[in-house]
Amino acid sequence: MIDVKHIEYLKNVVGEDDIKTDKAHLRAYSYDATKEHFYPEAIVFPENEEEISKILKYCNENKIVIVPRGAGSGFTGGALPVKGGIVLAVEKYMNKILEINDKDMVAVVQPGVINSHLQKEVEKRGLFYPPDPASMDYSTIGGNVAENAGGMRAAKYGLTRDYVMCLRAVLPNGEIIRAGKRTIKDVAGYNVRDILIASEGSLAVITEITLKLLPKPRMKKTYMGIFENVEDAMNAVYKSLADGAMPVAMEFMDSLVVKALREKLGVNLPDWAGALLIGDVDGNVEEEINYQLGILEKSFIENGAKEFIATAEEEKSKEIWFARRNASQSITIYGSKKINEDISVPRSKLPDALKGINEIGKKYNLTVPCFGHAGDGNIHVNVMVDGNNEDEVKKGYRAVEEIFKLVVDMGGTLSGEHGIGLSKAPFMKIAFSEAEMNLFKRIKNAFDPNGILNPGKMGI
Amino acid sequence: MIDVKHIEYLKNVVGEDDIKTDKAHLRAYSYDATKEHFYPEAIVFPENEEEISKILKYCNENKIVIVPRGAGSGFTGGALPVKGGIVLAVEKYMNKILEINDKDMVAVVQPGVINSHLQKEVEKRGLFYPPDPASMDYSTIGGNVAENAGGMRAAKYGLTRDYVMCLRAVLPNGEIIRAGKRTIKDVAGYNVRDILIASEGSLAVITEITLKLLPKPRMKKTYMGIFENVEDAMNAVYKSLADGAMPVAMEFMDSLVVKALREKLGVNLPDWAGALLIGDVDGNVEEEINYQLGILEKSFIENGAKEFIATAEEEKSKEIWFARRNASQSITIYGSKKINEDISVPRSKLPDALKGINEIGKKYNLTVPCFGHAGDGNIHVNVMVDGNNEDEVKKGYRAVEEIFKLVVDMGGTLSGEHGIGLSKAPFMKIAFSEAEMNLFKRIKNAFDPNGILNPGKMGI
Numbered sequence: 001m002i003d004v005k006h007i008e009y010l011k012n013v014v015g016e017d018d019i020k021t022d023k024a025h026l027r028a029y030s031y032d033a034t035k036e037h038f039y040p041e042a043i044v045f046p047e048n049e050e051e052i053s054k055i056l057k058y059c060n061e062n063k064i065v066i067v068p069r070g071a072g073s074g075f076t077g078g079a080l081p082v083k084g085g086i087v088l089a090v091e092k093y094m095n096k097i098l099e100i101n102d103k104d105m106v107a108v109v110q111p112g113v114i115n116s117h118l119q120k121e122v123e124k125r126g127l128f129y130p131p132d133p134a135s136m137d138y139s140t141i142g143g144n145v146a147e148n149a150g151g152m153r154a155a156k157y158g159l160t161r162d163y164v165m166c167l168r169a170v171l172p173n174g175e176i177i178r179a180g181k182r183t184i185k186d187v188a189g190y191n192v193r194d195i196l197i198a199s200e201g202s203l204a205v206i207t208e209i210t211l212k213l214l215p216k217p218r219m220k221k222t223y224m225g226i227f228e229n230v231e232d233a234m235n236a237v238y239k240s241l242a243d244g245a246m247p248v249a250m251e252f253m254d255s256l257v258v259k260a261l262r263e264k265l266g267v268n269l270p271d272w273a274g275a276l277l278i279g280d281v282d283g284n285v286e287e288e289i290n291y292q293l294g295i296l297e298k299s300f301i302e303n304g305a306k307e308f309i310a311t312a313e314e315e316k317s318k319e320i321w322f323a324r325r326n327a328s329q330s331i332t333i334y335g336s337k338k339i340n341e342d343i344s345v346p347r348s349k350l351p352d353a354l355k356g357i358n359e360i361g362k363k364y365n366l367t368v369p370c371f372g373h374a375g376d377g378n379i380h381v382n383v384m385v386d387g388n389n390e391d392e393v394k395k396g397y398r399a400v401e402e403i404f405k406l407v408v409d410m411g412g413t414l415s416g417e418h419g420i421g422l423s424k425a426p427f428m429k430i431a432f433s434e435a436e437m438n439l440f441k442r443i444k445n446a447f448d449p450n451g452i453l454n455p456g457k458m459g460i
Numbered sequence: 461m462i463d464v465k466h467i468e469y470l471k472n473v474v475g476e477d478d479i480k481t482d483k484a485h486l487r488a489y490s491y492d493a494t495k496e497h498f499y500p501e502a503i504v505f506p507e508n509e510e511e512i513s514k515i516l517k518y519c520n521e522n523k524i525v526i527v528p529r530g531a532g533s534g535f536t537g538g539a540l541p542v543k544g545g546i547v548l549a550v551e552k553y554m555n556k557i558l559e560i561n562d563k564d565m566v567a568v569v570q571p572g573v574i575n576s577h578l579q580k581e582v583e584k585r586g587l588f589y590p591p592d593p594a595s596m597d598y599s600t601i602g603g604n605v606a607e608n609a610g611g612m613r614a615a616k617y618g619l620t621r622d623y624v625m626c627l628r629a630v631l632p633n634g635e636i637i638r639a640g641k642r643t644i645k646d647v648a649g650y651n652v653r654d655i656l657i658a659s660e661g662s663l664a665v666i667t668e669i670t671l672k673l674l675p676k677p678r679m680k681k682t683y684m685g686i687f688e689n690v691e692d693a694m695n696a697v698y699k700s701l702a703d704g705a706m707p708v709a710m711e712f713m714d715s716l717v718v719k720a721l722r723e724k725l726g727v728n729l730p731d732w733a734g735a736l737l738i739g740d741v742d743g744n745v746e747e748e749i750n751y752q753l754g755i756l757e758k759s760f761i762e763n764g765a766k767e768f769i770a771t772a773e774e775e776k777s778k779e780i781w782f783a784r785r786n787a788s789q790s791i792t793i794y795g796s797k798k799i800n801e802d803i804s805v806p807r808s809k810l811p812d813a814l815k816g817i818n819e820i821g822k823k824y825n826l827t828v829p830c831f832g833h834a835g836d837g838n839i840h841v842n843v844m845v846d847g848n849n850e851d852e853v854k855k856g857y858r859a860v861e862e863i864f865k866l867v868v869d870m871g872g873t874l875s876g877e878h879g880i881g882l883s884k885a886p887f888m889k890i891a892f893s894e895a896e897m898n899l900f901k902r903i904k905n906a907f908d909p910n911g912i913l914n915p916g917k918m919g920i
Contacts, residue, residue, distance in 0.1 A: 102702050103807070103808035104698070104807055105701065105807075126704070147647060148647045154645060155644075158644075159645060162622070171899065175895035175899075177893070177896050177899060179896075181804070181872065182871045183804040183806055183838075183871070183873055184614065184615075184618075184804070184807075184836035185614060185836055185876035185877055186804060186873040186875070186876065187658045187875050187878070187879050188873050188874040188884070188888070188891055189880070189891070189900055190655055190658075190663075190900050190918075190920075191654050191657060191659075192900075194654030194655065195655050199650060203650075215701075215702075215704035215706065238563050239563075241675075242562050242563055242675075243675075244676075244744070246674075246675065283748065284704070284748060285747040285748050285751050287745040287747040288744060288747065291745050292744075344641070344643040344644070344646060345643060346564045346566070346642045346643055347564055347644075348561070348563035348564045373645075376643075377643050377644055377645070378643075411643070412641065412643055413641045413647075414648045415646070415647050416643065416644075416645035417647055419647050420648055428649065431649070432649055433638075435631065435637055436637050436638070436639075436649070436652075438635075439631065439635075439637060439652060439906070439907070440649055440650050440652075442907075443652075443903070443906050444650075445906065446899070446902035446903050447899070458649065458650075460650075
């Protein structure tokens with residue numbers, strides 16, 4: 001329990017109204033998209049970096065846990081106060097776009113800015129911020145940076161990391177640092193910026209983010225390849241990319257997802273459809289787009305696609321994307337609880353990975369629909385269980401562990417974009433050696449020797 | 461002095477022939493492109509990661525300094541054994557391309573592979589490794605990673621960092637770690653990969669590098685804009701990019717370089733030429749390339765270019781590039797010694813930066829020709845002095861210090877691609893606060909508590 005004197009001190013820092021300890025607030029900040037609950041002891045709403053610095057310095061000296069929080073939309077519990085302490089919430093005040101500069105082609109934002117809000121603002125000026133996690137309408141840029149969020153467009157445009165030029169952050173001891181520069185190139189000093197990205201709020205509290213922007217491509221078309229089976233589709237993914245295609249996205253849905261889309265949402269797809277690949281290609285001139293579509297069509301057909309559709313019409317495009325955008329909700333027909341993992345493998349291993357996952361599903365007698373960002377090797381694997389059946393849930397987690405082992409053996413990773421947080425922490429030892437885990441601990445210690453920042457995450 | 465028993469131990473590890481202590485070897489490994497000399501006490505040529513692990517473990521236990529070295533072509537003394545010790549040279553054995561995989565579009569290389577050798581090998585397969593530092597014909601991928609090398613193509617394609625998917629490395633205690641994965645996305649654990657990149661061999665010895673490859677663009681054209689003065693050219697840089705141009709390169713030469721090219725090499729340029737912008741645009745279809753050239757031409761002319769040339773002919777392209785490729789050697793007409801810095805600023809600050817640098821040159825009565833990668837804000841600033849005039853050399857360094865202060869005040873960095881090493885270490889305090897420098901020291905300590913790896917660099 002945090003002593004009342006500490007709460008009083010923090011009230012002096014942020015003002016009476018910006019620290020909350022009432023039950024309603026504690027509950028509201030106790031959960032995230034994992035739906036697990038851990039109650040904090042207080043929630044603090046700082047107005048600026050200086051307040052954050054004072055909060056951290058005091059909490060560090062008094063060994064009080066601080067858990068930074070954006071929108072709380074993470075899938076792995078990154079924002080959960082699993083060891084209690086104080087949630088530091090940025091959404092109330094630190095939610096401003098400070099600058100959109102079309103000369104330098106950068107945006108400077110506070111951590112609480114909503115991703116899609118930033119996207120819209122920069123697009124008004126003919127600029128483009130590519131990272132588009134599925135949560136973009138509610139997740140914050142701060143959270144995106146803390147988890148290195150991906151999204152549909154990562155196949156061509158990369159991840160949040162690829163757009164972060166510099167950060168301002170507060171260390172647990174209250175010191176304010178800058179990491180990186182508002183320049184394309186910077187090789188001075190250790191790359192603190194990139195170690196803060198995806199560190200899940202466990203090393204420092206990010207207070208300002210400078211993002212690189214691109215010119216907005218002038219046009220796009222949408223494509224869909226329909227395959228009889230998953231193996232053909234998975235071959236088409238890596239072979240079409242190796243043939244030189246650079247689609248914005250290449251999204252995959254397996255036969256279970258196709259079935260669910262048909263049954264739950266009445267999506268009109270051929271009877272024989274056993275896998276889909278959906279995406280956009282973009283560019284500045286029609287010829288480039290058609291060149292891209294030409295590679296995709298040829299390669300998809302060579303690898304077994306029975307149908308290839310391409311369209312520039314917005315209505316038709318929306319219809320195609322409807323399938324992908326509703327994949328996640330459609331598969332609830334297979335079980336009340338979804339154990340949702342986001343493994344990533346080298347692209348040529350996709351056919352074997354999907355085959356192996358299917359076999360693990362059979363072994364445990366569980367349904368495991370898969371979909372996701374195949375173009376970058378990142379697949380959302382959904383182990384469906386009856387949430388009220390404790391034994392089945394346990395069985396589900398055993399299946400997940402086996403899937404992780406399979407993926408790591410193939411040179412893949414536990415998480416392509418969701419992070420480790422709490423949910424995947426028990427599996428870190430599958431992916432990392434003792435030497436690597438010890439190095440992580442020493443890095444943590446270099447930033448946060450008292451262990452006050454978001455403890456209990458990442459297995460560290 | 462290293463005790464002879466230590467040399468004997470290391471002989472047992474690598475074999476009699478692969479550790480050298482004779483004068484000729486000590487001299488050969490005492491310098492790099494800075495032309496400064498620091499003699500090591502021995503040079504060791506490990507054959508593989510296991511040997512490197514044994515060497516480091518032993519040297520760590522006995523507190524013997526190890527300086528990893530690629531080709532020794534760095535401009536900031538990164539490979540210089542300034543505190544003596546043992547140079548660990550990778551060029552003899554660890555110089556193999558282990559794999560070029562067109563399914564995953566990756567290359568796996570040992571650190572001693574020469575950059576241009578890799579480029580040629582991947583291009584044979586229709587693939588593309590973009591980072592092209594000026595040293596590419598002799599610098600190693602290991603060195604490129606250790607310094608995060610840039611190059612001409614960084615304006616469109618980014619830096620070495622943007623292509624490193626994973627590393628194998630040996631920690632000073634001999635532990636072998638992997639950092640990153642052979643996947644596009646990976647957010648598991650702290651991002652050790654990116655902190656090793658640009659760490660100048662001071663945290664770990666890199667033993668294997670997995671690089672992302674792209675499809676090779678099918679065609680390119682070369683352009684040149686000729687301006688009357690530097691300010692117009694600098695405005696054209698950031699305005700054309702803000703207008704949506706994405707050239708592969710946008711290389712700048714100022715009026716002093718133009719004069720030197722004319723006088724020393726007889727390059728044919730108009731009398732009125734006071735600045736050049738040169739580059740390539742690439743793509744898969746002619747229309748895309750012409751679209752890019754259209755933006756560049758319009759924007760260059762709007763910003764004062766008096767001539768804009770574009771060509772698809774190889775001979776004409778070579779002629780244009782001749783000016784840029786010989787910029788560095790042409791300016792030797794201004795002085796026997798070149799104090800060569802590679803500052804980088806936010807692109808919209810380029811006009812002010814060049815103006816300020818010019819004023820500092822005047823103040824110190826020194827000639828300061830500038831050229832470089834303007835498209836990414838990175839300019840090579842050459843303070844020319846008489847190398848035999850000690851006072852002038854000192855004055856040159858005072859001018860450099862003032863230039864760094866100017867650049868940092870503009871939000872720029874001490875180094876866009878050359879690194880800090882020895883040469884820029886005294887200037888680190890201009891760019892970083894005490895809190896930031898202390899954090900660097902704690903990071904160093906997390907990897908290398910005994911300080912055996914490449915000490916005396918980066919001001920840490």
